[in-house]
Amino acid sequence: MPTVDVRCRLLDLELRNPIVLASGIIGTSVALLKRAAEAGAGAVTAKSCGPAPRAGHPNPVALDWGGGLINAIGLTNPGAEAEVDLLAGARAALEPLGVPLIASIFAGTVEEFAEVARVVARAGPQLIEVNISCPNVGDEFGTPFAGACQSAVAVTAAVKGAVGIPIAIKLAPNVPDIARIAAAVVEAGADAITAINTMPGMIIDAEAGRPVLSNKVGGISGPALKPIALRCVYEIARAVRVPIIGTGGVNSGRDAAEMLMAGATAVGVGSAVWYRGVGALGEIGAELEEFMRHEAYPTLEAMRGIAAS
Amino acid sequence: MTGPGQLHRPYTVAAIRPINPRTGTLLFREPLPAQPGQFVMAWLPGVDERPFSLAGTDPLALTIAAVGPLSAALLQLPVGGRVWLRGPLGRGYRLAGRRLLLAGGGYGVAPLLFLAREAVAAGCQVEACIGARTAADMLLVEDFEKLGAAVHITTEDGSRGAAGLVTLAVEAAIQAHRPDTVYACGPVKMLAAIDQQCEAHRLPRQLSWEAHMRCGIGLCGSCELILPEPAAHPGPGWLVCLDGPVSFQVPGTSKVPGT
Numbered sequence: 001m002p003t004v005d006v007r008c009r010l011l012d013l014e015l016r017n018p019i020v021l022a023s024g025i026i027g028t029s030v031a032l033l034k035r036a037a038e039a040g041a042g043a044v045t046a047k048s049c050g051p052a053p054r055a056g057h058p059n060p061v062a063l064d065w066g067g068g069l070i071n072a073i074g075l076t077n078p079g080a081e082a083e084v085d086l087l088a089g090a091r092a093a094l095e096p097l098g099v100p101l102i103a104s105i106f107a108g109t110v111e112e113f114a115e116v117a118r119v120v121a122r123a124g125p126q127l128i129e130v131n132i133s134c135p136n137v138g139d140e141f142g143t144p145f146a147g148a149c150q151s152a153v154a155v156t157a158a159v160k161g162a163v164g165i166p167i168a169i170k171l172a173p174n175v176p177d178i179a180r181i182a183a184a185v186v187e188a189g190a191d192a193i194t195a196i197n198t199m200p201g202m203i204i205d206a207e208a209g210r211p212v213l214s215n216k217v218g219g220i221s222g223p224a225l226k227p228i229a230l231r232c233v234y235e236i237a238r239a240v241r242v243p244i245i246g247t248g249g250v251n252s253g254r255d256a257a258e259m260l261m262a263g264a265t266a267v268g269v270g271s272a273v274w275y276r277g278v279g280a281l282g283e284i285g286a287e288l289e290e291f292m293r294h295e296a297y298p299t300l301e302a303m304r305g306i307a308a309s
Numbered sequence: 310m311t312g313p314g315q316l317h318r319p320y321t322v323a324a325i326r327p328i329n330p331r332t333g334t335l336l337f338r339e340p341l342p343a344q345p346g347q348f349v350m351a352w353l354p355g356v357d358e359r360p361f362s363l364a365g366t367d368p369l370a371l372t373i374a375a376v377g378p379l380s381a382a383l384l385q386l387p388v389g390g391r392v393w394l395r396g397p398l399g400r401g402y403r404l405a406g407r408r409l410l411l412a413g414g415g416y417g418v419a420p421l422l423f424l425a426r427e428a429v430a431a432g433c434q435v436e437a438c439i440g441a442r443t444a445a446d447m448l449l450v451e452d453f454e455k456l457g458a459a460v461h462i463t464t465e466d467g468s469r470g471a472a473g474l475v476t477l478a479v480e481a482a483i484q485a486h487r488p489d490t491v492y493a494c495g496p497v498k499m500l501a502a503i504d505q506q507c508e509a510h511r512l513p514r515q516l517s518w519e520a521h522m523r524c525g526i527g528l529c530g531s532c533e534l535i536l537p538e539p540a541a542h543p544g545p546g547w548l549v550c551l552d553g554p555v556s557f558q559v560p561g562t563s564k565v566p567g568t
Contacts, residue, residue, distance in 0.1 A: 025528050028533065029530065056523070060350070062528060065314050076531070203316070207393075208319070208354040273527050273528060
């Protein structure tokens, strides 16, 4: 049997495998982040936090519509100050497991992004993911910052100037040219790109004659998102040299391989927790390893970007 | 794995059976195949969506107490009115053994009655401990008796049955006639106490927990169960919607989330 090495170098972090718990999925407590790590994730991302506590949207906030999931949780979070304790606790719990912690932040203004980044940096996460692309809070925050180069660059530069921790910018799929935005944020100092956030969509219940989600619009994830994510990662990988955390619809080891082949360095996993349970985080990594053995890829590097050349 | 999904589907109210002034059972025209202990997310468009345990599947039945806008609106629906449900969700009870002790507190008795029906049909012997705050809050005692179950009643104010918490009746029942498995549904404190009782008696138990629930599909983290000390089962990081609502515990093992 050929030996296979699934260890993943992400910036200066060594991940035991490339599977990263995506933001917004069970990353709401120390125990849940630890559980994701124990299930086998290579790194874990906490739920996004912002400047102040938010309850989120009223129910219904999510459902499985068949082709994927849709959600508009509404950035429920305890606020950055309270998040520091959670992140510090998670970091301490993850340290012995050798699993890096990624914090995730959002805000309503460029200045607030910098401030929230400064606050969460106190907890010492290994990476800060900057969520400029949540599709579900448009009423309060306007068009996501990820929608245009200028706003994406402004947030990136402000956060980069505020903290000494590496930052990943999380991009939105619903833009005319995602590669252009990726190149602009890298130019502004982004150390990595997370691509992609969910795709805005809507589920209407025909008998009820109205959208199901209380927010009406929500983010599409799961299988329906995968081809969109693969295209985005492919385009970004051709435009920038920084690592990409390829996220969107990965539900198996094969899906993870496809994401790496599109050019991702690591692979975010989220909705698979519903389809397969928390164990999916470890199982997908094991399936990837099995795929690599079968297809004779000794390392992730041997596979990375081969579909994009 | 991915499948057909779980969109809401409208279910039509066939009848509402009042139980007490603020509680009733909605019976629907359409069946919804599920196991006792599983739940549905019930949505009234424009009102709210919340989890409800199933009180029966054919006909589909939901026992509802008017505690908020959604439950009050559900109890006021006319016959022919519609409720949108997604589910069944979660892991339900499993029949284990021949002698079953069921313990319900407050509204927790509704899913246990569903379990009792299935258990009796499978030839099990069922004993039930039912607790409530007062006699007026007591639910479904006669339904358990009709099934042939031995029923022990407690009320906190002593207005019906023995005075005290349902855990008193559980203790007496365990000592009088040791069951193969204990099944319980009720408030978190009650279940934490029953978990400890069962551990002390080295009994397997299946406990159905309640929590603030939002997505219902294991993503949002809202329903992580936080137990009062020194309760230990299920452990931290346990999600009521995805891992539960029923926890399975055998004596002498530490609870691993999601198992």
